[in-house]
Amino acid sequence: MIRPDTMARLGCPECPPPRWPPAPKALAALALVITLAAWREPPPTFLAGTALVLVGAAARARLSWRFFAVRLLVLSPLIFSLATLSLTAPGGWRWGVLLAGKSLLCLTTALLYAGTTPFSSTLALLRRLRMPSLLITTLALAYRYSFVLTEEARRMEVARKARCFTPAKRREAAWRATLLGRLFLRSMDRSGRVYAAMQARGWR
């Protein structure tokens, strides 16, 4: 799980890919990911060519190498674990390497899209695809408030330290559970205020 603070936009918002309209960009990224996932054994030249295109697009977007490095470092262990398990399949090690390569290219494509597209554009796209309105509202609120609640949890922890309340090591888990319980209750209280604000702005 990547922390929200690591996903701060590291690229250049005026550079080409962010300026491209989100719908064709999403379509192109989706088509590439589906092709890579569905093509059982693509030739190595296709994989190498795709990697070159992705590197070129990332360079044009002036996305920092750290943007990819941090995420690939966090997310690739699962890919390699699954690829290791797949070594037992009939294809042997070639199959495992191919799966890992395909999966890493899909991951890079998704990162490139996420790093160059504002989430509001993605939400607008999902709304046009007629996703259930409850899910769209939930996604929008979750995106808006996940950062607020993460910050709130951090503040609660700082407040606890400021009051010199340092629980014993064995009570640490119970204290963190209490923090989460309080955070849920604060979320409930906040939802009432959010509803009033949404109504005031004409939400239907």
Next chain:
Amino acid sequence: MHLPDGFLDAKTTAVTWALGAGGVAFAARHASAAMPRERVPLVGLAAAFVFAAQMINFPVAGGTSGHLLGGVLVAALLGPGAAVIVLTAVLTLQCLLFADGGVTALGANVVNMALVGTLGGWAVFRAFSAIVPGRAGRLAGVAVGSWTSVVLSATTCAGQLAGSGTVRWGIAFPAMAGIHAVIGLGEAAIAAMVWTAIARARPELVGSAADSESRRSVAPLAALGLAVALALALFAAPFACPWPDGLEKVAEILGFESRASGALPVSPFPDYLFPGISSERLATAAAGALGTIVLFGVGVFLAWRLGARTSRSR
């Protein structure tokens, strides 16, 4: 457990997307109909809560740490329909914002964690709440339901990998279910502690609604429990580890294995094999299924007798 892109074949991807989209659409319709409008923001805030809660690490033995997954906890607090929407939103955000979980595998991840895991765990929570009245039953339900949700999600994930031909079922199932049976213990402990903290601060949030719902018939839940147990017996038992168990290993080391008198003269299924079936896997599955049904019958009989005695003594 977030499946990345590239590990599922086209047919598994299509089937899981269809199942996931259908399940989420049904849950959205159910939740929208059952939920007053002022609770809609609460679902969004609950998704944000799960997201934020996953940033809080809990110390685990040996210097490692774990975090809350939260599906059953949210289902116990807000209901199953809302929990499916919350988990789907969290998985979609993780996929689209952080590339945590593949785009083509999003359907599978939703099926595994938002549908099978959350609803399976919630069914266990409801069963415990119905059988054991009061706060203790609900607390046990949250803990056991959370563990069940993690193991169920891992098992369906293993099934999808095996169905895609990526990993053999005999490897995928023990690896995924084994690791997640341990991870599930952490999830059970964290969910139970958070639930307890909420129950202490606001008892009305976890009390009356669940109590009134627990008065309903437990027959559908019992049927679901039997179905899950039968599915495990039929599909998992043939892949049980062939190594000797603890006592057999000790007997082997200490050299008294030969003194074991073997199966009882009247043993119906010697060595967990159903007589008359030539395939060993089929024979084990049949013996497991029959044993499950017999034990279920014994359990129902005991519950019925003890329940009748308790009612008379009131």
